[in-house]
Amino acid sequence: MDLKAKKVDNKRKETFHSIVQKLLWVAQRGRPDVMLAVSFLCMRVDQPDMEYLKKVRRLLCLLKQTINDTRVIGADSLEQIDTFIDSSDAVHPDMRGHTGGAITMGIGIIHGKASKQTMNSKSTNETEVIGDSEYLPYAIWVQYFMDEQGRKIKRYILW
């Protein structure tokens, strides 16, 4: 991150904010693969600089070249949910970590998230534990949801 990068004017700032909001919707619903990039852009909507304009342009280039890619959701077994969680330590300017997670039933992901951690950590080990504690509630909610649908989940696997 370049702290000396030139800040952008108000008009561009508003455009940047509006684009990032649109991309956030796109990432959450149809393109969870760009969630990480969008989560980083979201942190700078109040003070974007030229560096972040370059980043949003790069993201738009990627989205344009893969515009026909679709998100597929399915399941090969309704008895098992797999949850993937990973975290990176001290990747943000305030030394916080970043957590990414996804839940799947075999084909595509049914939920995915990538976000800055809400707690400070001292080591990579702590970051991993905080990451698990931040993402696991989603896996538990999926389990409750499936239970209420009358589908008892027999195995929950955290990778």
Next chain:
Amino acid sequence: MDDNKLSHKDPNIVTNILSKIEAKFPGHVITRGKDHVFLGIKFKFLDDQKVELNLSEYIEEAINESGLCIDQNATSPQATGSSKWISKRRKLTTKGRKRSTQ
């Protein structure tokens, strides 16, 4: 409340409810079948029990709004093809099935 989804295994029940709603509040845009547009998301229900989602219109809107020259290729570290865990998962699920049937 302006967007709604209604589903039932018997299509006649859906038709019945739709006619009741339409009698009281006419002028709905109703789509039925395998393809839908809901909250700007294009849904496509595939025959092999999968759902396909696409938000290409939103992406195009964002590209047009940016006013930037979007013509370069950008690479992504994303993996293509299936990963090893899929075969691991299949093994686990088939094992589980065998155990539960015994």
